[in-house]
Amino acid sequence: MKRPYVVVTRRIPQVGLDMLNEEALVRVWPEETPIPRKVMLSWAQGADGLLTLLTEPVDEALLEAIGPQLRVISNFAVGYDNVDVAACTRRGIPVGNTPGVLTETTADLAFALLMAAARRLLEADRFVRAGKWRTWMPLGFLGVDIHGSSVGIIGMGRIGYALARRCAGFDCRILYYNHHTHPQAEAIGAQYVDLDTLLTESDFVSIHAPLTLETERLIDEKALRKMKRTAVLINTARGKIVDSEALYRALRDGVIAYAALDVTDPEPLPVDHPLLMLDNIIVAPHIGSASVATRDRMALMAVRNLLAGLRGERLPACVNPEVYG
């Protein structure tokens, strides 16, 4: 039987590629930068399946160029805002993602960012490396306490809850804002509040919501002004949930104290971006799920979704199950 043809838009962990190579004819974009759109449109023509990253828009034009034989889109991420899911659904194409396997790893990073910002770790490291460390300083690098603080979690899904568990271990008061209440989070003491209450009462505000029309620029100038002047904003979700220009002004003018971002708008953040001129910010290059074990698990899950779609089976993790009627 003819092997299905699939395009993989970047090198993913080998364990996933090995599994895929057993069943499919695989073409992998070999560079470390995203596959150019023109190349994508040409390579994907006639493909039976596509394994994409969050850097690739999967839209009408691409689906049209691929052709009617396309059976599955598998996104190597839990978020899928890069995929026009409605367009896939209209064509009956299932879309897979990688929920669950990256939850704890991403929550680890959110908590690491929270701690690093609270205790100004990166500033302190730069200070030492610059040869400025002369003596013990009674007033040097004063940060804020994590234990006993109030942490506001926007989006109490899998990752939000995993962060809440970490915060509970630090005796934090946990506030959360979500579409619905989360009984497990409440069982560890988290309190459901409206967004205004969360913003005004939290020492740390951490974002764990998907990017949707509703959450795009949710944290704008008005929202930032509601936060405490001592507050820290953490974002490990999607950059566009925060208005970058408003955040720059808020950090520059002391409207809030600090930001720690793993995701930015734009992404990547150009090295001359105003945000990177500030000291009171930490920026990581979207590494929330970047542990060896987790990226292996994501690769296997993305490939299992892809193979299921190619075989005409239900995807183990499908974001548009309505395609199955």
Ligand code: GLV
């Ligand atoms: C990464 O951002 C993901 O959505 O998995």
